[in-house]
Amino acid sequence: MRLFLTICFVALTSVISLAQSTERRAKSAVYSASSEWQRVTLRPTSRLTTNSSGVSPSTATTSPVVQPVDRLEPTVASSSAPASPDFRPAFIGDFATSRNGWRSGNKGDYNYQVSMGRYNIRKLNVNTTQVAFSAVELPTDINLNRADIFTIKVDVLADSGQVPTGGLLFGVQDSLNYCAFTLNAKGEVSVSRVINGQATSDYLSGRYIVPGVAVEKNRDRLMIKRSGEILRFYINAQEIRTSPYSLKVFPGNGIGLMASGYWTSFQKLSVTLGP
Known part of the structure; x- marks a missing residue:
């Protein structure tokens, strides 16, 4: 038991x-x-990858949550420079190369040459009555008819002791339709608008007049300024006596140069929008 x-x-x-x-x-x-x-609780993530040192991370991490937003449309910026409140589209005729398409070589009674920052036009036939003419189209973001404010300027040079004979072409459509601001050998000035080869009565019919400002030998700076519906014309920063003029529609949107002397050279051509 x-x-x-x-x-x-x-x-x-x-x-x-x-x-x-x-x-x-x-x-x-x-x-x-x-x-x-x-x-x-961890949010599932994609497969772990190695870091920059080739070692896989030892712990899992969560992916950030991205809130959906409206897609922004791309901004169309000018080709010359990025858009900004201070950006002013500009065309610069630096004359370092003929990349803008300026006339070159022997054409008719003149020789055209882009060289060392200058555009040189030399007369081949001293007895010619023709005028040298060279123009290019402005970029699409520079429209002279639509721009409320613009400035065009160029330096015109001549042989030693001579007044430059030539000047600016603007609003150019072709060799028969354009506007011009030019000097002659007497130091007179002309502002003209040419339609189908004929000067109109808009701007003194293309007649040369005494400008009322000093015109220098060898070199002069020509400048045109638009402000709203007004055009102003300057020689060496002084406004000529017949300026300002009421704006007339430009035939085209080209910029160019004209000369009739034995040798004429151009430097520092620019077209700028804005004040």
Whole structure:
């Protein structure tokens, strides 16, 4: 009887010990599952990649959430420079190369040459009555008829001791339709508008008159300024006596140069929009 009781006691003790061991393991599993680390939820991301040193990141990261926005239309900027509040489209005749398409070589009674920052026009036939004419189209972002404000200027040079004979062409469509601001050998000035080869009465019919300002030998600067519906004309920064003029529609949108002397050279040609 005593042996039976001893066997029962040992068996009961083993059962209780096994139950307690099972309970401890269960409690351990429950504790791990309920820890704060386990409750952190990460957003799924794309497959991990190696960093710049070739080592894969050891921890996952979440991708930033990008809010949708309206797509912006691209801004059309001028070819000469990036758009900005202070940007003024400009055409520069640097005369370093003939890239703008200026006339070159022997054409008719004149020789045309772009060289060393100058555009030289030399008369080949001293008895000619023809006038040298060279013009190019302005860029599309410079429209002389639409621009409310613009400035055109150029330096005109002649042989030593001579008044330059030539000047600016503007609003050029072709050799028969254009506007001109020119000097002659007497130091007189002409402002003209030519349509189909004939000077109109808009700007003194192309007649040469005394400008009322000093005209220099060898070099003079011609300048034209538009402000609204008014055109002003200057020689060496002085406004000529017949200026200003009421604006008339230009035949085209070209810029050019005209000369009739034995040798005439042009420098620093520019067309600029804005004040």
